[in-house]
Amino acid sequence: MMNRFDIFSATQEPFADSRESADFLRMARDRFGVLNLSYWFLGASNDLPDRMTWLSTYDESYMAIYMREYSPLKDRAFQICFRTLLPLDWAQLRNSDESVQHIHETAEQFGVGRHGISIPIRDPGVGDAMFSINFECDDRLWEKLRQELVNSIHLFAHYYHLRMKNVLAARPVSAEFDLSPREREVLQWAAEGKTAWETAQLLGLSESAVNLYSSKAMSKLRAKTKTQAVAIAVKNAILN
Known part of the structure:
Protein backbone atom coordinates (compact mmCIF):
# COMPACT_ATOMS: atom_id res chain seq x y z
CA MET A 1 0.00 0.00 0.00
CA MET A 2 1.28 3.45 -0.89
CA ASN A 3 2.54 5.65 1.94
CA ARG A 4 0.79 8.93 2.63
CA PHE A 5 2.81 11.99 1.64
CA ASP A 6 1.72 15.52 2.54
CA ILE A 7 3.27 17.55 -0.26
CA PHE A 8 2.67 20.81 1.56
CA SER A 9 4.77 19.73 4.53
CA ALA A 10 7.75 20.00 2.18
CA THR A 11 9.35 23.28 1.20
CA GLN A 12 7.16 25.16 -1.26
CA GLU A 13 9.90 27.42 -2.63
CA PRO A 14 10.79 27.03 -6.33
CA PHE A 15 13.60 24.57 -6.98
CA ALA A 16 16.99 26.26 -7.14
CA ASP A 17 18.28 23.99 -9.89
CA SER A 18 17.75 20.64 -11.61
CA ARG A 19 19.80 18.79 -8.98
CA GLU A 20 17.45 19.91 -6.20
CA SER A 21 14.40 18.97 -8.27
CA ALA A 22 15.87 15.52 -9.02
CA ASP A 23 16.67 14.94 -5.33
CA PHE A 24 13.13 15.92 -4.37
CA LEU A 25 11.72 13.51 -6.95
CA ARG A 26 13.69 10.63 -5.43
CA MET A 27 12.55 11.61 -1.95
CA ALA A 28 8.93 11.76 -3.12
CA ARG A 29 9.24 8.31 -4.71
CA ASP A 30 10.35 6.87 -1.38
CA ARG A 31 7.68 8.72 0.58
CA PHE A 32 4.93 7.60 -1.79
CA GLY A 33 6.27 4.06 -1.68
CA VAL A 34 6.19 3.62 -5.46
CA LEU A 35 8.75 2.27 -7.91
CA ASN A 36 9.42 5.37 -10.04
CA LEU A 37 8.35 8.95 -10.65
CA SER A 38 8.97 10.82 -13.89
CA TYR A 39 8.55 14.44 -15.01
CA TRP A 40 8.70 15.52 -18.65
CA PHE A 41 8.68 19.14 -19.72
CA LEU A 42 8.02 19.20 -23.45
CA GLY A 43 8.65 22.87 -24.12
CA ALA A 44 6.50 24.98 -26.38
CA SER A 45 7.11 22.88 -29.47
CA ASN A 46 6.71 19.14 -29.94
CA ASP A 47 9.27 19.21 -32.77
CA LEU A 48 12.42 19.97 -30.76
CA PRO A 49 13.82 17.15 -28.62
CA ASP A 50 16.68 19.37 -27.43
CA ARG A 51 14.18 21.65 -25.71
CA MET A 52 12.81 18.82 -23.56
CA THR A 53 13.58 18.23 -19.91
CA TRP A 54 13.28 14.76 -18.38
CA LEU A 55 13.76 14.12 -14.69
CA SER A 56 12.99 10.67 -13.35
CA THR A 57 14.04 7.93 -11.00
CA TYR A 58 14.34 5.42 -13.85
CA ASP A 59 17.57 3.57 -14.55
CA GLU A 60 19.83 5.96 -16.50
CA SER A 61 20.64 3.29 -19.09
CA TYR A 62 16.95 2.93 -19.88
CA MET A 63 16.56 6.72 -20.13
CA ALA A 64 19.39 6.83 -22.69
CA ILE A 65 17.87 4.00 -24.76
CA TYR A 66 14.43 5.61 -24.64
CA MET A 67 15.71 8.97 -25.91
CA ARG A 68 17.79 7.33 -28.62
CA GLU A 69 15.15 4.92 -29.92
CA TYR A 70 11.82 6.52 -29.03
CA SER A 71 11.48 9.91 -27.26
CA PRO A 72 8.08 11.61 -26.90
CA LEU A 73 8.07 12.23 -30.64
CA LYS A 74 7.53 8.51 -31.26
CA ASP A 75 5.72 7.53 -28.07
CA ARG A 76 1.95 7.36 -28.51
CA ALA A 77 1.49 7.76 -24.76
CA PHE A 78 2.12 11.49 -25.13
CA GLN A 79 -0.28 11.87 -28.04
CA ILE A 80 -3.09 10.03 -26.25
CA CYS A 81 -2.43 11.64 -22.87
CA PHE A 82 -2.67 15.19 -24.19
CA ARG A 83 -5.65 14.35 -26.38
CA THR A 84 -7.74 13.21 -23.41
CA LEU A 85 -6.21 15.52 -20.74
CA LEU A 86 -7.15 12.89 -18.14
CA PRO A 87 -4.82 10.62 -16.14
CA LEU A 88 -3.77 7.84 -18.48
CA ASP A 89 -3.50 4.25 -17.24
CA TRP A 90 -0.61 2.53 -19.01
CA ALA A 91 -2.80 -0.55 -19.37
CA GLN A 92 -4.82 1.40 -21.95
CA LEU A 93 -1.70 1.63 -24.12
CA ARG A 94 0.18 -1.60 -23.62
CA ASN A 95 -1.45 -3.54 -26.46
CA SER A 96 -2.37 -0.59 -28.69
CA ASP A 97 0.39 -1.23 -31.26
CA GLU A 98 3.79 -2.92 -31.65
CA SER A 99 5.84 0.21 -30.94
CA VAL A 100 4.14 0.73 -27.58
CA GLN A 101 4.57 -2.94 -26.69
CA HIS A 102 8.27 -2.67 -27.49
CA ILE A 103 8.67 0.42 -25.27
CA HIS A 104 7.05 -1.40 -22.36
CA GLU A 105 9.07 -4.56 -22.88
CA THR A 106 12.32 -2.56 -22.97
CA ALA A 107 11.34 -0.61 -19.86
CA GLU A 108 10.59 -3.76 -17.89
CA GLN A 109 14.07 -5.09 -18.72
CA PHE A 110 15.46 -2.10 -16.81
CA GLY A 111 13.28 -2.51 -13.75
CA VAL A 112 10.39 -0.26 -14.73
CA GLY A 113 7.19 -1.66 -13.23
CA ARG A 114 4.36 -3.05 -15.31
CA HIS A 115 1.77 -0.53 -14.14
CA GLY A 116 1.68 3.24 -14.25
CA ILE A 117 -0.31 6.42 -14.64
CA SER A 118 0.62 9.51 -16.64
CA ILE A 119 -0.89 12.93 -15.94
CA PRO A 120 -0.85 15.71 -18.58
CA ILE A 121 -0.14 19.27 -17.43
CA ARG A 122 -1.15 22.11 -19.75
CA ASP A 123 0.49 25.46 -18.96
CA PRO A 124 -0.31 28.03 -21.70
CA GLY A 125 2.60 30.33 -22.46
CA VAL A 126 5.06 28.01 -20.71
CA GLY A 127 4.65 24.59 -22.31
CA ASP A 128 3.23 21.15 -21.70
CA ALA A 129 4.45 18.67 -19.12
CA MET A 130 3.65 15.08 -18.23
CA PHE A 131 4.11 13.50 -14.82
CA SER A 132 4.13 9.71 -14.42
CA ILE A 133 4.00 7.33 -11.49
CA ASN A 134 5.20 3.76 -11.84
CA PHE A 135 4.18 0.79 -9.68
CA GLU A 136 4.88 -2.94 -9.55
CA CYS A 137 2.11 -5.30 -8.45
CA ASP A 138 -0.16 -7.95 -9.90
CA ASP A 139 -3.12 -6.92 -12.03
CA ARG A 140 -5.73 -7.60 -9.35
CA LEU A 141 -4.03 -5.40 -6.77
CA TRP A 142 -3.54 -2.69 -9.38
CA GLU A 143 -7.31 -2.41 -9.82
CA LYS A 144 -7.57 -1.54 -6.12
CA LEU A 145 -4.60 0.85 -6.01
CA ARG A 146 -5.11 2.75 -9.24
CA GLN A 147 -7.67 5.29 -8.01
CA GLU A 148 -5.75 5.88 -4.79
CA LEU A 149 -2.65 6.65 -6.85
CA VAL A 150 -4.56 9.01 -9.15
CA ASN A 151 -6.02 10.90 -6.20
CA SER A 152 -2.66 11.17 -4.43
CA ILE A 153 -0.43 12.01 -7.36
CA HIS A 154 -2.62 14.37 -9.38
CA LEU A 155 -2.14 17.38 -7.09
CA PHE A 156 1.50 16.50 -6.51
CA ALA A 157 2.18 16.52 -10.27
CA HIS A 158 0.94 20.09 -10.65
CA TYR A 159 2.72 21.15 -7.45
CA TYR A 160 6.00 19.74 -8.78
CA HIS A 161 5.53 21.53 -12.11
CA LEU A 162 5.00 24.86 -10.33
CA ARG A 163 8.24 24.38 -8.39
CA MET A 164 10.06 23.60 -11.67
CA LYS A 165 9.25 26.89 -13.37
CA ASN A 166 12.40 28.74 -12.29
CA VAL A 167 14.55 25.83 -13.49
CA LEU A 168 12.74 25.78 -16.83
CA ALA A 169 12.97 29.56 -17.23
CA ALA A 170 16.76 29.29 -17.06
CA ARG A 171 16.76 27.09 -20.17
CA PRO A 172 16.78 28.54 -23.71
CA VAL A 173 13.08 28.03 -24.52
CA SER A 174 12.02 29.98 -27.59
CA ALA A 175 9.73 32.92 -26.95
CA GLU A 176 8.28 32.41 -30.40
CA PHE A 177 7.41 28.75 -29.98
CA ASP A 178 9.60 28.01 -33.01
CA LEU A 179 6.98 29.05 -35.56
CA SER A 180 8.35 29.50 -39.06
Missing part, protein backbone atom coordinates in the same frame (compact mmCIF):
# COMPACT_ATOMS: atom_id res chain seq x y z
CA PRO A 181 7.97 32.91 -40.76
CA ARG A 182 5.19 31.49 -42.98
CA GLU A 183 3.35 30.03 -39.98
CA ARG A 184 3.46 33.43 -38.27
CA GLU A 185 2.28 35.17 -41.43
CA VAL A 186 -0.70 32.85 -41.76
CA LEU A 187 -1.67 33.42 -38.12
CA GLN A 188 -1.17 37.16 -38.53
CA TRP A 189 -3.69 37.30 -41.37
CA ALA A 190 -6.06 35.02 -39.44
CA ALA A 191 -5.83 37.46 -36.52
CA GLU A 192 -6.95 40.20 -38.92
CA GLY A 193 -9.99 38.18 -39.90
CA LYS A 194 -8.82 36.78 -43.24
CA THR A 195 -10.04 33.39 -44.43
CA ALA A 196 -7.67 30.71 -45.68
CA TRP A 197 -8.64 31.58 -49.28
CA GLU A 198 -8.01 35.31 -48.72
CA THR A 199 -4.69 34.59 -47.02
CA ALA A 200 -3.68 32.40 -49.95
CA GLN A 201 -4.33 35.27 -52.36
CA LEU A 202 -2.36 37.72 -50.24
CA LEU A 203 0.66 35.43 -49.86
CA GLY A 204 0.62 33.92 -53.34
CA LEU A 205 0.04 30.41 -52.00
CA SER A 206 -2.53 27.70 -52.53
CA GLU A 207 -5.36 27.44 -50.05
CA SER A 208 -4.18 23.94 -49.10
CA ALA A 209 -0.71 25.32 -48.32
CA VAL A 210 -2.23 27.96 -46.05
CA ASN A 211 -4.23 25.27 -44.25
CA LEU A 212 -1.06 23.22 -43.82
CA TYR A 213 0.80 26.16 -42.27
CA SER A 214 -2.17 26.78 -39.98
CA SER A 215 -2.20 23.14 -38.92
CA LYS A 216 1.53 23.19 -38.13
CA ALA A 217 1.17 26.39 -36.11
CA MET A 218 -1.74 24.90 -34.15
CA SER A 219 0.33 21.80 -33.38
CA LYS A 220 3.32 23.81 -32.14
CA LEU A 221 1.11 26.03 -30.00
CA ARG A 222 -0.84 23.02 -28.71
CA ALA A 223 -4.06 24.67 -29.91
CA LYS A 224 -7.19 22.78 -30.89
CA THR A 225 -8.48 25.47 -33.26
CA LYS A 226 -7.01 28.23 -35.39
CA THR A 227 -8.79 30.79 -33.20
CA GLN A 228 -7.12 29.37 -30.12
CA ALA A 229 -3.75 29.40 -31.89
CA VAL A 230 -4.19 33.09 -32.72
CA ALA A 231 -5.11 33.84 -29.09
CA ILE A 232 -2.00 32.05 -27.79
CA ALA A 233 0.18 33.80 -30.37
CA VAL A 234 -1.19 37.22 -29.44
CA LYS A 235 -0.80 36.55 -25.71
CA ASN A 236 2.84 35.59 -26.17
CA ALA A 237 3.68 38.47 -28.53
CA ILE A 238 4.43 36.14 -31.42
CA LEU A 239 2.45 38.29 -33.83
CA ASN A 240 3.22 41.91 -34.71
Whole structure:
Protein backbone atom coordinates (compact mmCIF):
# COMPACT_ATOMS: atom_id res chain seq x y z
CA MET A 1 0.00 0.00 0.00
CA MET A 2 1.28 3.45 -0.89
CA ASN A 3 2.54 5.65 1.94
CA ARG A 4 0.79 8.93 2.63
CA PHE A 5 2.81 11.99 1.64
CA ASP A 6 1.72 15.52 2.54
CA ILE A 7 3.27 17.55 -0.26
CA PHE A 8 2.67 20.81 1.56
CA SER A 9 4.77 19.73 4.53
CA ALA A 10 7.75 20.00 2.18
CA THR A 11 9.35 23.28 1.20
CA GLN A 12 7.16 25.16 -1.26
CA GLU A 13 9.90 27.42 -2.63
CA PRO A 14 10.79 27.03 -6.33
CA PHE A 15 13.60 24.57 -6.98
CA ALA A 16 16.99 26.26 -7.14
CA ASP A 17 18.28 23.99 -9.89
CA SER A 18 17.75 20.64 -11.61
CA ARG A 19 19.80 18.79 -8.98
CA GLU A 20 17.45 19.91 -6.20
CA SER A 21 14.40 18.97 -8.27
CA ALA A 22 15.87 15.52 -9.02
CA ASP A 23 16.67 14.94 -5.33
CA PHE A 24 13.13 15.92 -4.37
CA LEU A 25 11.72 13.51 -6.95
CA ARG A 26 13.69 10.63 -5.43
CA MET A 27 12.55 11.61 -1.95
CA ALA A 28 8.93 11.76 -3.12
CA ARG A 29 9.24 8.31 -4.71
CA ASP A 30 10.35 6.87 -1.38
CA ARG A 31 7.68 8.72 0.58
CA PHE A 32 4.93 7.60 -1.79
CA GLY A 33 6.27 4.06 -1.68
CA VAL A 34 6.19 3.62 -5.46
CA LEU A 35 8.75 2.27 -7.91
CA ASN A 36 9.42 5.37 -10.04
CA LEU A 37 8.35 8.95 -10.65
CA SER A 38 8.97 10.82 -13.89
CA TYR A 39 8.55 14.44 -15.01
CA TRP A 40 8.70 15.52 -18.65
CA PHE A 41 8.68 19.14 -19.72
CA LEU A 42 8.02 19.20 -23.45
CA GLY A 43 8.65 22.87 -24.12
CA ALA A 44 6.50 24.98 -26.38
CA SER A 45 7.11 22.88 -29.47
CA ASN A 46 6.71 19.14 -29.94
CA ASP A 47 9.27 19.21 -32.77
CA LEU A 48 12.42 19.97 -30.76
CA PRO A 49 13.82 17.15 -28.62
CA ASP A 50 16.68 19.37 -27.43
CA ARG A 51 14.18 21.65 -25.71
CA MET A 52 12.81 18.82 -23.56
CA THR A 53 13.58 18.23 -19.91
CA TRP A 54 13.28 14.76 -18.38
CA LEU A 55 13.76 14.12 -14.69
CA SER A 56 12.99 10.67 -13.35
CA THR A 57 14.04 7.93 -11.00
CA TYR A 58 14.34 5.42 -13.85
CA ASP A 59 17.57 3.57 -14.55
CA GLU A 60 19.83 5.96 -16.50
CA SER A 61 20.64 3.29 -19.09
CA TYR A 62 16.95 2.93 -19.88
CA MET A 63 16.56 6.72 -20.13
CA ALA A 64 19.39 6.83 -22.69
CA ILE A 65 17.87 4.00 -24.76
CA TYR A 66 14.43 5.61 -24.64
CA MET A 67 15.71 8.97 -25.91
CA ARG A 68 17.79 7.33 -28.62
CA GLU A 69 15.15 4.92 -29.92
CA TYR A 70 11.82 6.52 -29.03
CA SER A 71 11.48 9.91 -27.26
CA PRO A 72 8.08 11.61 -26.90
CA LEU A 73 8.07 12.23 -30.64
CA LYS A 74 7.53 8.51 -31.26
CA ASP A 75 5.72 7.53 -28.07
CA ARG A 76 1.95 7.36 -28.51
CA ALA A 77 1.49 7.76 -24.76
CA PHE A 78 2.12 11.49 -25.13
CA GLN A 79 -0.28 11.87 -28.04
CA ILE A 80 -3.09 10.03 -26.25
CA CYS A 81 -2.43 11.64 -22.87
CA PHE A 82 -2.67 15.19 -24.19
CA ARG A 83 -5.65 14.35 -26.38
CA THR A 84 -7.74 13.21 -23.41
CA LEU A 85 -6.21 15.52 -20.74
CA LEU A 86 -7.15 12.89 -18.14
CA PRO A 87 -4.82 10.62 -16.14
CA LEU A 88 -3.77 7.84 -18.48
CA ASP A 89 -3.50 4.25 -17.24
CA TRP A 90 -0.61 2.53 -19.01
CA ALA A 91 -2.80 -0.55 -19.37
CA GLN A 92 -4.82 1.40 -21.95
CA LEU A 93 -1.70 1.63 -24.12
CA ARG A 94 0.18 -1.60 -23.62
CA ASN A 95 -1.45 -3.54 -26.46
CA SER A 96 -2.37 -0.59 -28.69
CA ASP A 97 0.39 -1.23 -31.26
CA GLU A 98 3.79 -2.92 -31.65
CA SER A 99 5.84 0.21 -30.94
CA VAL A 100 4.14 0.73 -27.58
CA GLN A 101 4.57 -2.94 -26.69
CA HIS A 102 8.27 -2.67 -27.49
CA ILE A 103 8.67 0.42 -25.27
CA HIS A 104 7.05 -1.40 -22.36
CA GLU A 105 9.07 -4.56 -22.88
CA THR A 106 12.32 -2.56 -22.97
CA ALA A 107 11.34 -0.61 -19.86
CA GLU A 108 10.59 -3.76 -17.89
CA GLN A 109 14.07 -5.09 -18.72
CA PHE A 110 15.46 -2.10 -16.81
CA GLY A 111 13.28 -2.51 -13.75
CA VAL A 112 10.39 -0.26 -14.73
CA GLY A 113 7.19 -1.66 -13.23
CA ARG A 114 4.36 -3.05 -15.31
CA HIS A 115 1.77 -0.53 -14.14
CA GLY A 116 1.68 3.24 -14.25
CA ILE A 117 -0.31 6.42 -14.64
CA SER A 118 0.62 9.51 -16.64
CA ILE A 119 -0.89 12.93 -15.94
CA PRO A 120 -0.85 15.71 -18.58
CA ILE A 121 -0.14 19.27 -17.43
CA ARG A 122 -1.15 22.11 -19.75
CA ASP A 123 0.49 25.46 -18.96
CA PRO A 124 -0.31 28.03 -21.70
CA GLY A 125 2.60 30.33 -22.46
CA VAL A 126 5.06 28.01 -20.71
CA GLY A 127 4.65 24.59 -22.31
CA ASP A 128 3.23 21.15 -21.70
CA ALA A 129 4.45 18.67 -19.12
CA MET A 130 3.65 15.08 -18.23
CA PHE A 131 4.11 13.50 -14.82
CA SER A 132 4.13 9.71 -14.42
CA ILE A 133 4.00 7.33 -11.49
CA ASN A 134 5.20 3.76 -11.84
CA PHE A 135 4.18 0.79 -9.68
CA GLU A 136 4.88 -2.94 -9.55
CA CYS A 137 2.11 -5.30 -8.45
CA ASP A 138 -0.16 -7.95 -9.90
CA ASP A 139 -3.12 -6.92 -12.03
CA ARG A 140 -5.73 -7.60 -9.35
CA LEU A 141 -4.03 -5.40 -6.77
CA TRP A 142 -3.54 -2.69 -9.38
CA GLU A 143 -7.31 -2.41 -9.82
CA LYS A 144 -7.57 -1.54 -6.12
CA LEU A 145 -4.60 0.85 -6.01
CA ARG A 146 -5.11 2.75 -9.24
CA GLN A 147 -7.67 5.29 -8.01
CA GLU A 148 -5.75 5.88 -4.79
CA LEU A 149 -2.65 6.65 -6.85
CA VAL A 150 -4.56 9.01 -9.15
CA ASN A 151 -6.02 10.90 -6.20
CA SER A 152 -2.66 11.17 -4.43
CA ILE A 153 -0.43 12.01 -7.36
CA HIS A 154 -2.62 14.37 -9.38
CA LEU A 155 -2.14 17.38 -7.09
CA PHE A 156 1.50 16.50 -6.51
CA ALA A 157 2.18 16.52 -10.27
CA HIS A 158 0.94 20.09 -10.65
CA TYR A 159 2.72 21.15 -7.45
CA TYR A 160 6.00 19.74 -8.78
CA HIS A 161 5.53 21.53 -12.11
CA LEU A 162 5.00 24.86 -10.33
CA ARG A 163 8.24 24.38 -8.39
CA MET A 164 10.06 23.60 -11.67
CA LYS A 165 9.25 26.89 -13.37
CA ASN A 166 12.40 28.74 -12.29
CA VAL A 167 14.55 25.83 -13.49
CA LEU A 168 12.74 25.78 -16.83
CA ALA A 169 12.97 29.56 -17.23
CA ALA A 170 16.76 29.29 -17.06
CA ARG A 171 16.76 27.09 -20.17
CA PRO A 172 16.78 28.54 -23.71
CA VAL A 173 13.08 28.03 -24.52
CA SER A 174 12.02 29.98 -27.59
CA ALA A 175 9.73 32.92 -26.95
CA GLU A 176 8.28 32.41 -30.40
CA PHE A 177 7.41 28.75 -29.98
CA ASP A 178 9.60 28.01 -33.01
CA LEU A 179 6.98 29.05 -35.56
CA SER A 180 8.35 29.50 -39.06
CA PRO A 181 7.97 32.91 -40.76
CA ARG A 182 5.19 31.49 -42.98
CA GLU A 183 3.35 30.03 -39.98
CA ARG A 184 3.46 33.43 -38.27
CA GLU A 185 2.28 35.17 -41.43
CA VAL A 186 -0.70 32.85 -41.76
CA LEU A 187 -1.67 33.42 -38.12
CA GLN A 188 -1.17 37.16 -38.53
CA TRP A 189 -3.69 37.30 -41.37
CA ALA A 190 -6.06 35.02 -39.44
CA ALA A 191 -5.83 37.46 -36.52
CA GLU A 192 -6.95 40.20 -38.92
CA GLY A 193 -9.99 38.18 -39.90
CA LYS A 194 -8.82 36.78 -43.24
CA THR A 195 -10.04 33.39 -44.43
CA ALA A 196 -7.67 30.71 -45.68
CA TRP A 197 -8.64 31.58 -49.28
CA GLU A 198 -8.01 35.31 -48.72
CA THR A 199 -4.69 34.59 -47.02
CA ALA A 200 -3.68 32.40 -49.95
CA GLN A 201 -4.33 35.27 -52.36
CA LEU A 202 -2.36 37.72 -50.24
CA LEU A 203 0.66 35.43 -49.86
CA GLY A 204 0.62 33.92 -53.34
CA LEU A 205 0.04 30.41 -52.00
CA SER A 206 -2.53 27.70 -52.53
CA GLU A 207 -5.36 27.44 -50.05
CA SER A 208 -4.18 23.94 -49.10
CA ALA A 209 -0.71 25.32 -48.32
CA VAL A 210 -2.23 27.96 -46.05
CA ASN A 211 -4.23 25.27 -44.25
CA LEU A 212 -1.06 23.22 -43.82
CA TYR A 213 0.80 26.16 -42.27
CA SER A 214 -2.17 26.78 -39.98
CA SER A 215 -2.20 23.14 -38.92
CA LYS A 216 1.53 23.19 -38.13
CA ALA A 217 1.17 26.39 -36.11
CA MET A 218 -1.74 24.90 -34.15
CA SER A 219 0.33 21.80 -33.38
CA LYS A 220 3.32 23.81 -32.14
CA LEU A 221 1.11 26.03 -30.00
CA ARG A 222 -0.84 23.02 -28.71
CA ALA A 223 -4.06 24.67 -29.91
CA LYS A 224 -7.19 22.78 -30.89
CA THR A 225 -8.48 25.47 -33.26
CA LYS A 226 -7.01 28.23 -35.39
CA THR A 227 -8.79 30.79 -33.20
CA GLN A 228 -7.12 29.37 -30.12
CA ALA A 229 -3.75 29.40 -31.89
CA VAL A 230 -4.19 33.09 -32.72
CA ALA A 231 -5.11 33.84 -29.09
CA ILE A 232 -2.00 32.05 -27.79
CA ALA A 233 0.18 33.80 -30.37
CA VAL A 234 -1.19 37.22 -29.44
CA LYS A 235 -0.80 36.55 -25.71
CA ASN A 236 2.84 35.59 -26.17
CA ALA A 237 3.68 38.47 -28.53
CA ILE A 238 4.43 36.14 -31.42
CA LEU A 239 2.45 38.29 -33.83
CA ASN A 240 3.22 41.91 -34.71
